Amino acid sequence: MPSREAIIDAPASEAAAAQHHASHPGTSNLGDRLFNSTLWILGAMILVVAGLIVLNLAVAARPLAKDHSLWGFITETQWDPVEDRFGALTFLYGTLVTSMVSLILAVPVAIGLSLFITQFAPPKLGRVLTMPVELLAAIPSVVYGLWGLFIVVPWLRASVEPWLGKHLGWIPLFQGPPIGLGYLASSMILAVMILPTIVAVSVEVMKTTPEATREAALALGATKWEAVMMTVIPYSRAGIVGAVLLGLGRALGETMAVTMVIGNSPQISASLFAAGYSLPAVIANEFAEATSSVHVAALAGLGLILFATTFLLNAGARVLVNAVQRGPRRVSG
C-alpha cells in the first residue's frame, strides 16, 4: 500500500498530473483496491468467527439463566434432566482431575523429550526426531479412544491398578476396586494426547535460546546438563509454562478419548480408579438426545464454561510463548 505520506503534493503540477492520470486509466488502482478490501474482509472473518462462537454459545445457553444462577450451576452436583435440575460440579471435578493428572504424567516426559531433541541429540538428526511426536499429534482422538478402551483399560484393570492398590493403597488416590475405566485411564490417554502439543511448543521456545549463552556456560566449565539448567531452562521458562498451558487447554477440551474411557458415571470420588464424568463427555453423550430446551441450554452452558476456560488459558499461554519467541525482552526473572 503506497503510504499517502510518501506522495508529495506539488500543487503546481497537479493539473499536469491529473492529465497524466487520465492518459493511463488506473489499471492497478482498481485491482489493488479490490485486493486490499478482500484481504481486510477475510481478516475480519476471524473476528467474525470469534464473535459467532461467543454469540451462539450465549444464545444457546440463555434459557438456563431463567432458574439457575451461575454460582448454583457450577457448585451443584445434581444433574437431573428429568427434573430440570442442572449442576455442573461433578463434571468440572472430573475434567479438572483428569487434566491435572495428565499434566503430572506428561510434563516431565515432554520437557525431557524436548531437551533431548534440542540439546542432547545429534543436531544432524534434526527433523527426524520430531517425526514420532508429529505422528502422535496426527492420530485422531477417536482412535486414541478406541485404543484406550480396548488396550489401556484392560491393562490398567489387570496389572497397573492392582499393583498400585497393593503398594500405595494407603493413599486415598489409589483405593477402591480396579475397574479400569475411570480417571486414571482418561489421564493416561490425555497425557499421550497432549504430549505432542507441549513438545512442539517447548522445542520452538528452546530453540530460541541464544547459542552463545549456552557456549559461554560450557566455556566456564559447566557440564552439558548444567549448561542446560543455567541457560536453556531459565531462558525458555515462560515459554515452557505457555506450552504446558496449551497442553492443559487441550486436555480440558478433549472429548472423544475421555468419553470412551472415563466411565461416564456422574460421581465425585477421591480415588483415581473410580469412574467419573467430564464436561466434554457429558456434552457429547447427551446433546443429541436432549429434548427439553433447558437441557440443551444446560449443556451449552457447560460448553460456555469450557470455552471461557480454554480461551483464557490459551490467551495466557500465547502471551508467554510469543514473549519468549520475540526474543531478548524477557518476561520474568
Place this chain on the structure above:
Amino acid sequence: MSPAPAVQIMPPEKPVPMVSAPQQQPPLAPEPETPFKVEVQDLNVYFRANHAIRHVTLGVKPQTVLAVIGPSGCGKSTFIRALNRMHDLVPGARVEGRVFVDGEDLYARGIDPVLLRRRVGMVFQRPNPFPTMSIYENVAAGLTLNGIGGNHAEIVEHCLRQAALWDEVKDRLRHAGTSLSGGQQQRLCIARALAVEPEVLLMDEPASALDPIATAKIEELIHELKEKYTIVIVTHSMQQAARVSDNTAFFYLGELIEMGPTAQIFTNPRERRTEDYVTGKFG
C-alpha cells in the same frame, strides 16, 4: 577511459542541476541543452526520524552511466530506490523533493508508480529470480504478469542475448531459474528487467555477490547496455565505478558530497572527503 568533459559542479545545497555531457563528445562542446533523462531536485528520504537522504540534487543524461559510491550506510540504496518509488511500500519511509524522468515528476499526485516502474527498471544486489518459474518464464515474467502480449519467445531470446546469457541457457530454458549459478542468475535478472523495455536501469551493487569472472561479464554488459539505456549503478568497488561509469556521485552520511566525471572524481576531486574516500583513507 577517455577523459570526460568539464562539468559545472554546484554545491549540493543549491537546487541547481548539474550538467554532465555524454562521454563520446569532444571535450570543449558541453551541450547544456541536452535534457536530463533523470533529474533529482532537493530529494530527502526519511525512515521515521532517520533523515537518510539529505537535499540531494543531480541529473543524469541519456545514455550515460552514473556510478553512486560511498561508504556503507551512506544512503546509496536509499537514493537509488527513490528513483523508482520503491520506498512506497516501506512502512515509515517518507520521500520529499522531486524526481523527474523525461521532465515528468515521479512523486507528483496522480502518477501511478506501477506504470512508472515499467520505464525505470531495477536490478538488485542479490540475484532474485522467481523460484517458481523457469528460465524462460523468468525473463518473460514482466510481460506475462503485466498481461503484455506479443512474441514472447522472440523477446526472451533477444533479452537473453543482450544479457550475454543466451548461449549458456538456450538448451535448458525450461529449467528452474534458480538452477543457474549466481552470476548467471544475476544476468537472468538483468534480462528480466530488459524484457519490459525500460528507459532507465537502476542497479544496486549488481556484482557484489559474484566472482571476478561473473563481475567482468556484468561490467561488459553495462558497457553494451549504455547504447540504449540510461544507467544508475551503485557500487562498492572504486575500480568498478572507474571502469563502467561516465560520471560518479559520492555520497556520505546521506548527502551528495560531490559529483562529476568519473576520471575527475578519482584523480582530482574537489572535496577533501571524496579524496579521503577514493584514496582509501576511510570507508
Place this chain on the structure above:
Amino acid sequence: MNLHSSFTYRKVVDRGMALVCALFFALAFIPLLSVLWLVISKGAAGLSWSFFTQLPKPVGEVGGGVGNALLGTLFMVGLACLIGLPLGVGAGVFLAEKGDGTVGRSVRFMAEVLSGVPSIVVGIVAYALVVIPMGHFSAIAGGVALAILMIPTLARATEELVRVVPASLREASLALGVANWRTSIRVVIRTAMSGIVTACLLAVARAAGETAPLLFTALNNQYWNTDPRQPTASLTVAIFNYAISPYDDWHAKAWTAALVLLIVVGLLNIASRVLTRSRLKGAR
C-alpha cells in the same frame, strides 16, 4: 568433598540426565507404536472391498461396511473445504500482508486463541448456527463445524508460509512494473503455494479425524446420503458407535474403520508431499 569427587559427581549427573531425556524420547514411541500396531493388526482382518462399498448391517449379520460413512466424511470434509480453505488461507494472507497494525495483531491473537478452542464447543456453535434454524441435523451443520475448526489453524500456518517468501521477490516483481495485487497473488502467494497446499491437506486430514463436532450436527445416518440438508454418517462417528457397542463383531468393525481412517489421513499426508514437488527441472 574434594574437588575431584565433586567433579565426578557432576559428570554422573550430566550423563544420567542425558540418559533420562533419551529414555523419555524412547517412551514416546511406546504409545505410538502400540496404537499403530494394534490398529493395523486388529483392523486388517476386516478389510475387504465390500467394507468400503457397503452399508452397515445389523448386529449378527456377517459382512456390511462403512461405505456410507466414508462417503459422508468425504462429503462433509468437502463442504468444510469450500468454506474453510478460502477463509483460512485468505485470513492468513491478510495476516502476512496487512498484519502489522493493531487490527492485524488482534486478528492474529484471536486466530491463535481460537485454534485452541475445544472441538466439542464448536459443535455446539454449529448446532445453534445451523441445526436450530434448519430444524434438523444435517451435513451442512457438520461441514460448518469442521470449517470453523479449520480456519484459525490454517490462517496461522498460511501466514508463516507467506511471510518466509523473501521480500526481494516482491521487490523484483514491483520493479518490473507489476501492480501490487498481481505481485501478491502471482509472485508472493505463488511462491508460498506449495507450502500452503501442504497446510491445506493437513487441515483436511485433521478435519477428517474429528468426531466430537459431528455428534450433534451431522448426527448419523444408516443409509447413503448426498443431500446436504440431511443427517449424514461419518467414519469417526461410526468408529465411536461401534467401539462403545457391546458386540464383539462391532468392535472388530471399529478397528477396521479406524484402520481406514488412518489410511485416509496417511494418504493425505503422502499426497501433500507428492503434490508439492516442483514441476521444474533443477529446482532447489
